[in-house]
Amino acid sequence: MDLLEYIELVFTDYTLRTITMGTAVLGAICGMLGSFAVLRKQSLLGDAISHAALPGIAIAFLIIETKSNSIFLLGALISGLVGTFWIRGITRKTHLKSDTALGLILSLFFGFGMLLLTYIQKIPNAHQAGLANYLFGQAATLMEADVWLMTVVTGISLIVLLLFWKELKLLLFDSDYTKTLGFNVQFLDILITSFIVIAIVLGLQTVGVVLMSAMLLAPAAAARQWTNSLGIMVILAAIIGASSGIVGTAISASQNNLSTGPVIVLVAATFVLFSFIFSPKRGLLFREIRFRKNRNDLELHKTLSFMYNIAKTHKNISHPHAIKILNNFQGFSKRSLKELADKDYIQLKRNTWSMTEAGFNTASNLYDQLTNQNQ
Numbered sequence: 001m002d003l004l005e006y007i008e009l010v011f012t013d014y015t016l017r018t019i020t021m022g023t024a025v026l027g028a029i030c031g032m033l034g035s036f037a038v039l040r041k042q043s044l045l046g047d048a049i050s051h052a053a054l055p056g057i058a059i060a061f062l063i064i065e066t067k068s069n070s071i072f073l074l075g076a077l078i079s080g081l082v083g084t085f086w087i088r089g090i091t092r093k094t095h096l097k098s099d100t101a102l103g104l105i106l107s108l109f110f111g112f113g114m115l116l117l118t119y120i121q122k123i124p125n126a127h128q129a130g131l132a133n134y135l136f137g138q139a140a141t142l143m144e145a146d147v148w149l150m151t152v153v154t155g156i157s158l159i160v161l162l163l164f165w166k167e168l169k170l171l172l173f174d175s176d177y178t179k180t181l182g183f184n185v186q187f188l189d190i191l192i193t194s195f196i197v198i199a200i201v202l203g204l205q206t207v208g209v210v211l212m213s214a215m216l217l218a219p220a221a222a223a224r225q226w227t228n229s230l231g232i233m234v235i236l237a238a239i240i241g242a243s244s245g246i247v248g249t250a251i252s253a254s255q256n257n258l259s260t261g262p263v264i265v266l267v268a269a270t271f272v273l274f275s276f277i278f279s280p281k282r283g284l285l286f287r288e289i290r291f292r293k294n295r296n297d298l299e300l301h302k303t304l305s306f307m308y309n310i311a312k313t314h315k316n317i318s319h320p321h322a323i324k325i326l327n328n329f330q331g332f333s334k335r336s337l338k339e340l341a342d343k344d345y346i347q348l349k350r351n352t353w354s355m356t357e358a359g360f361n362t363a364s365n366l367y368d369q370l371t372n373q374n375q
Contacts, residue, residue, distance in 0.1 A: 023245030031241030052083025054113025
C-alpha cells in the first residue's frame, strides 16, 4: 500500500479513519499533559497510574458481567484516581519518597489486577473474551464515540491549561513561591494530576496498560530537547504525539500482524532518539561539535600564547622564528598554524613564522585575562 492509497483509505474506510483520528487525538493530549509530568519529574507517575487502572477494569467486569468499554474506562478512572491519591498519601504521611511510593502502588495494583484477570478467565462466561487486550491495547476496537470522547477531553484539558496557565507554570518551577503568592498549590496539583489520569485511562484501549506510560512521556521528552519555553514545549509535544499516532497507525495498517499500540510507541521512541541526537541545543551531535570546537579554540589560544611569549622577547614582534621551535610545545600542530594564519594572527613563510600586530594584541589580551584569573 503506497501513501496515496493509504490517504484515500483514511477518508473512505470507517475503521481506519476512526483509528487514525483516535490515535492522533490521543497522542496530542498525552503529549500536552505529559509535558507537565516530565517537568515535574514525575515520569513514573504515568506508569503507576496506567498499571493502577487494571484492577478497575477487572472489577467493573465482575460487577456488570459483560463487556462495556465506557464502564471499563469508568472503573479504570476510579482505580487510577485511587492509586494516585494513595501515592500522594504515602509521600505525605510517611518518610518514603515519591519513587518508592510509585513503585509500591504500581506493583500492588498491577499484581491485584492480574490476579483478578486470572480469576475472570476461569469464569464460564463468554463475555470476558478479549478483556486481556487492555494489557497491550487493541486500537481496532475504537469506535467513533471513543474518538469524540477523546476530542472533548482534549478540548477541556486545553481550556483548563489556558485558564490556569500562569499558576501551573509557577507550580512547575517554584511551588513554594506559588504558595507564598496565595495560590492553592494542592488544588493545582490535584487538577493537573487528575487530567493526566484521565488521559492515561483514555489511552488504555488503544495502547494498553503496559505501554501507556511511553505514550505519555515520549512526546514530552522529545519536545524538551528543542526548547526552553513551556508553551512551545507543550505545542511541540502535542504535535509529536499526534504525528506518532498517525504514522504508527499508517505503518500498522500497511503491514500484516503489526499491533497498532506498540508501533505507535516505537514511532514516538524514534522521535525521542532523533531529538536526543539532532536538537541544536541539547543534541548529542551538536554537543560533540561544540566540544570539538571549544577544544580546538583552546589549542589555538595555547599555541598563540606560546608564540606571544617568544615574540615579546624581541623588539620587533614580526621577527621571524623557525617553526621547529614549536616542536616541543604540546598544543602545536600544522592545522593550528594554518588556522592562526587564516585568522591573520601569524604569517607563514616556508619554515618560519612571524606574529602580526593583530595576533600580538589578541594574545596580549588572552595573557592578561589568564593572569587576572590566576590572581
